[in-house]
Amino acid sequence: MKIVIAGIGKFGDYLTRQLAKENNEITVIDINFTGKEALINNEDVNNIEGNALDVKILEEAGVQNSDLLIASMKEDSENVMCALLARKLGVKNTIARIRRPEYIDSLNMIKEPLGLSMIISPKQLTANQIAQTLSIPSAIETTSFFKGRIYVISLKLKEDSKYIGQSIKEISQKLNGNIIVCAIEREDKIVIPNGETIIQAEDKIHITGTRKDINSFLRYGNLIQDKTRQVMIVGGSDISKYLANQLADTDMKIKIIEPNKEVALELAETLDNVLVINADPSDEQTLFEEGIQETDAFVALTGIDEENIVYSMFASAQKVPKVITKINHINLSGITQMAKIDAVVSPHKIAANQVVQYVRAMEKGKSSSCESIYNFGDNIFEMIEFKVKEDFKGINQKLEELKLQDDTLIGAIQRGKNIIYPQGKDEIKLNDTVLVICRNNKVKELNDMIK
Amino acid sequence: MRAKITLNFIGKVLIGMAVLFTFPIFTALIYHENILNFIIPQVISLIVGLLLNAIKYEKNSQIYARDGLKIVALSWIIISLIGALPIYLNHDAPYIDALFETVSGFTTTGATIFKDVEHLDKAILFWRGFTHFIGGMGVLAFVMAIIPLSTKNKSMHVLKAEMPGPSVSKLVPSMKKSLAILYGIYIGLTVLEIALLKIAHMPTFDSIVIAFGTAGTGGFSVLNTSIASYTTMAKYVIAIFMFLFGVNFNIYFLVALGKVKEALKSEELKVYASMFIVAVAIVVLNTVHIFGNTYKAFEEAFFHVSSIMTSTGYAIGDINVYPSTSRVVMLVLMLISACAGSTCGGLKISRLIICAKSIKRNLIKQVHPNAVQVVKFEGKKVSEETIENTNTFIFLYVALILLFILIISFNGYNIETTINAVFTTFANVGLCFNIQNFQEFTVLSKATLCIAMLLGRLEIFPLVSLISDMRKE
Numbered sequence: 002m003k004i005v006i007a008g009i010g011k012f013g014d015y016l017t018r019q020l021a022k023e024n025n026e027i028t029v030i031d032i033n034f035t036g037k038e039a040l041i042n043n044e045d046v047n048n049i050e051g052n053a054l055d056v057k058i059l060e061e062a063g064v065q066n067s068d069l070l071i072a073s074m075k076e077d078s079e080n081v082m083c084a085l086l087a088r089k090l091g092v093k094n095t096i097a098r099i100r101r102p103e104y105i106d107s108l109n110m111i112k113e114p115l116g117l118s119m120i121i122s123p124k125q126l127t128a129n130q131i132a133q134t135l136s137i138p139s140a141i142e143t144t145s146f147f148k149g150r151i152y153v154i155s156l157k158l159k160e161d162s163k164y165i166g167q168s169i170k171e172i173s174q175k176l177n178g179n180i181i182v183c184a185i186e187r188e189d190k191i192v193i194p195n196g197e198t199i200i201q202a203e204d205k206i207h208i209t210g211t212r213k214d215i216n217s218f219l220r221y222g223n224l225i226q227d228k229t230r231q232v233m234i235v236g237g238s239d240i241s242k243y244l245a246n247q248l249a250d251t252d253m254k255i256k257i258i259e260p261n262k263e264v265a266l267e268l269a270e271t272l273d274n275v276l277v278i279n280a281d282p283s284d285e286q287t288l289f290e291e292g293i294q295e296t297d298a299f300v301a302l303t304g305i306d307e308e309n310i311v312y313s314m315f316a317s318a319q320k321v322p323k324v325i326t327k328i329n330h331i332n333l334s335g336i337t338q339m340a341k342i343d344a345v346v347s348p349h350k351i352a353a354n355q356v357v358q359y360v361r362a363m364e365k366g367k368s369s370s371c372e373s374i375y376n377f378g379d380n381i382f383e384m385i386e387f388k389v390k391e392d393f394k395g396i397n398q399k400l401e402e403l404k405l406q407d408d409t410l411i412g413a414i415q416r417g418k419n420i421i422y423p424q425g426k427d428e429i430k431l432n433d434t435v436l437v438i439c440r441n442n443k444v445k446e447l448n449d450m451i452k
Numbered sequence: 453m454r455a456k457i458t459l460n461f462i463g464k465v466l467i468g469m470a471v472l473f474t475f476p477i478f479t480a481l482i483y484h485e486n487i488l489n490f491i492i493p494q495v496i497s498l499i500v501g502l503l504l505n506a507i508k509y510e511k512n513s514q515i516y517a518r519d520g521l522k523i524v525a526l527s528w529i530i531i532s533l534i535g536a537l538p539i540y541l542n543h544d545a546p547y548i549d550a551l552f553e554t555v556s557g558f559t560t561t562g563a564t565i566f567k568d569v570e571h572l573d574k575a576i577l578f579w580r581g582f583t584h585f586i587g588g589m590g591v592l593a594f595v596m597a598i599i600p601l602s603t604k605n606k607s608m609h610v611l612k613a614e615m616p617g618p619s620v621s622k623l624v625p626s627m628k629k630s631l632a633i634l635y636g637i638y639i640g641l642t643v644l645e646i647a648l649l650k651i652a653h654m655p656t657f658d659s660i661v662i663a664f665g666t667a668g669t670g671g672f673s674v675l676n677t678s679i680a681s682y683t684t685m686a687k688y689v690i691a692i693f694m695f696l697f698g699v700n701f702n703i704y705f706l707v708a709l710g711k712v713k714e715a716l717k718s719e720e721l722k723v724y725a726s727m728f729i730v731a732v733a734i735v736v737l738n739t740v741h742i743f744g745n746t747y748k749a750f751e752e753a754f755f756h757v758s759s760i761m762t763s764t765g766y767a768i769g770d771i772n773v774y775p776s777t778s779r780v781v782m783l784v785l786m787l788i789s790a791c792a793g794s795t796c797g798g799l800k801i802s803r804l805i806i807c808a809k810s811i812k813r814n815l816i817k818q819v820h821p822n823a824v825q826v827v828k829f830e831g832k833k834v835s836e837e838t839i840e841n842t843n844t845f846i847f848l849y850v851a852l853i854l855l856f857i858l859i860i861s862f863n864g865y866n867i868e869t870t871i872n873a874v875f876t877t878f879a880n881v882g883l884c885f886n887i888q889n890f891q892e893f894t895v896l897s898k899a900t901l902c903i904a905m906l907l908g909r910l911e912i913f914p915l916v917s918l919i920s921d922m923r924k925e
Contacts, residue, residue: 003625026625035835042608043514047625050832 003067007053007083008074016353028062053083065091073098094118123352128243138226138323139219141343144375146386146436147415153209160202163222170196179214181422183207183412183438191378193408209412229297235282235312236303237268245275258282298323306330313342387447389433394448401425404452412436456509458523463504465527468595470498480575493537520609525914548895555902557583559909562671562765562882565891580672581661588668588795589638590614597631613914617792618803618842623705637704642667645693652686666693669795671765671882678767687768691755698762698790719830720791720802731757735778761785763797765882786875797880797908806842848912859900877901878908
């Protein structure tokens with residue numbers, strides 16, 4: 002697939018690396034590549050220095066013969082214009098990154114006449130993910146597949162948990178097979194378990210199931226936590242706005258602490274049902290006064306990664322049950338692990354995954370189309386949702402007869418309205434949707450998972 | 453350890469090398485010559501290559517700039533050492549001479565230590581020509597084009613370290629495809645030349661070896677008289693192809709895409725062509741009285757200017773008859789050489805243009821201290837980093853020449869010959885006034901000239917960084 006990426010910021014950089022891994026032919030455009038040499042030297046991409054709003058530069062980058070243009074420059078309006086120009090030059094698909102919340106609704110309205118294939122808003126996607134995580138408080142991370150019908154949650158098992166010392170088979174029997182443990186993160190390693198694998202203390206496990214089944218898993222393991230009622234957000238960024246809007250329909254009480262008076266005023270103006278506090282969160286008295294010890298969830302959303310990490314460490318020390326940290330610099334993920342911050346969200350990563358998923362879905366003529374994708378375990382593993390088409394080789398074969406690749410597992414199958422937790426005797430049928438857990442980039446289409 | 457990924461990469465290069473040894477083995481089989489001379493080095497490089505390739509490097513290790521330089525420098529040294537074995541095993545020359553010949557081959561210099569090449573085995577003659585062909589485009593480029601590599605190994609650092617020119621860019625986003633296109637152009641032109649030489653009544657074997665020598669801008673021939681005894685048409689074919697191989701290959705890519713107008717706009721191409729025309733004109737005017745007629749003088753001047761400017765080093769007559777002016781013109785051309793992105797050695801015209809423009813800018817700044825000026829090349833802004841690199845390169849180039857001249861002077865040749873010997877090896881030309889071959893040089897001089905040739909071909913930085921790295925350890 003020929004892809005042109007205009008504007009190499011943090012998002013563009015991460016996206017380029019992800020797409021380059023999948024053997025796409027990528028040309029990147031930026032005004033200035035100083036400080037971005039690492040990308041050009043280490044990845045198999047071509048670079049063109051110049052303004053991506055200049056038709057000559059776009060032509061030089063070969064936009065006219067490309068399959069996709071992704072505009073990820075600083076300004077939203079630049080991105081829209083770049084996408085328009087590229088469309089005029091003959092690119093097949095365009096994606097524009099949009100940051101400002103107020104533009105998104107307007108753009109969605111004129112998306113079609115502009116010929117935009119997709120509008121991507123990292124901040125909105127991040128807010129979605131945080132909202133999802135808050136809805137199942139026991140989980141560190143929560144993602145949904147099959148259009149929200151099943152969830153994948155990850156949770157860390159403490160020493161007193163009931164499940165420790167039990168094998169996957171035993172756990173499965175207790176729950177009538179209505180749950181799948183699809184991956185275990187254990188001391189920097191990721192294990193795809195089989196029936197004999199035994200759960201150990203400090204394991205981070207990823208489980209798949211419907212909302213109901215996950216709840217019974219949690220209830221049975223005494224892992225259930227009280228519903229999130231009070232949420233404390235530090236930093237009044239755009240993500241905070243999105244998040245507050247998303248949580249408006251729930252019965253959660255939201256508090257936003259923002260040190261800048263003008264920003265705080267604007268937040269109070271635009272958001273109803275939210276308590277905006279204009280105070281300095283770096284003063285621990287402020288946090289105590291606003292009740293950090295009573296809050297159910299703490300979300301650090303300031304613009305500075307380091308501040309977010311420190312606030313989250315403080316919140317964890319105050320025994321806040323659920324702490325979520327936003328990190329922009331993906332390279333800091335090692336530090337967050339050391340600081341024992343479990344739930345980290347990274348807007349660029351979330352948005353880039355959306356684009357990667359879109360690119361994979363664009364590749365036609367394959368046995369299956371990728372519907373949704375989620376990376377976990379430091380990007381070493383991923384979960385992909387596929388729709389089964391005619392040319393999948395394993396149709397109507399028993400799963401135990403299919404020889405799957407190493408480290409590959411089927412997490413769930415959706416057939417019509419039913420969710421199947423696959424066992425050896427189950428089969429994959431035409432038009433099913435399946436969730437595959439595998440090593441990153443190993444399975445690009447459904448046939449790849451068979452040896 | 454980062455050394456692991458370096459060694460692993462060199463292993464891949466050696467496997468590639470083992471594959472290449474198959475060609476001279478075929479030649480030896482055709483002419484019923486000793487194939488053991490090639491099988492031994494082939495087996496050695498295959499075994500060592502496989503062993504090195506089996507080294508596992510850590511998953512998250514990457515090739516950084518210094519690794520790229522190291523990989524290129526070490527690979528070239530190792531393939532030269534192994535490539536010298538066939539000549540040595542065939543008892544044609546002592547090892548140091550064989551090494552000189554091979555380095556001269558890989559670096560596309562074409563300076564020889566053989567007084568009489570006609571008595572050599574056909575397979576050895578083929579191998580000499582073939583080293584030009586491999587070295588012309590680059591050994592690592594070849595390996596990266598054919599061997600499947602993981603994303604980590606597709607490092608631009610390696611390509612940058614091997615490809616000549618001030619800035620290296622890919623033709624298309626995929627490195628493998630870019631290299632395949634370059635090799636396609638390279639092989640296509642070579643095949644065309646072989647066909648034309650056949651039409652010009654050259655024997656098949658000669659035309660293949662000479663086409664290899666032209667393509668890599670090397671200069672090894674199969675006859676003691678170089679090109680002199682072939683037909684006039686063959687001479688013109690070779691002269692024109694030498695000129696063509698001195699053009700930046702990106703231009704052929706543009707032509708292939710149908711962008712002829714854009715291709716002809718190239719600043720470097722224009723300067724290259726004008727320098728060539730002016731040089732031929734000067735030499736013709738300067739030598740017409742020696743040859744007696746303009747036609748003969750033109751033929752000689754056209755061929756030799758083309759040969760020297762593109763750092764090839766074929767000859768069709770005695771170059772020692774040229775008067776001083778012509779010699780000086782040729783010495784200058786030797787140092788400058790042709791376009792970046794071609795198979796030529798030397799300084800490269802694009803560097804000269806960038807340097808001249810930056811000098812002009814600095815002169816304007818002397819008069820207008822507040823003037824803001826941007827150096828442009830091929831219609832694009834040249835980054836300050838590239839300018840600085842170019843100027844550093846030119847300084848190092850001159851400094852190293854002086855150093856080599858001092859070392860070679862111990863041989864006791866006159867000053868013109870000494871200077872010329874250094875120029876011809878350092879710029880990978882191979883043609884030298886007053887001396888036919890390099891056999892009489894001392895061992896120290898031969899070793900020095902080997903280093904000079906490698907430094908010239910790899911454009912100084914890889915070897916220098918390797919040496920500075922070794923000092924630290």
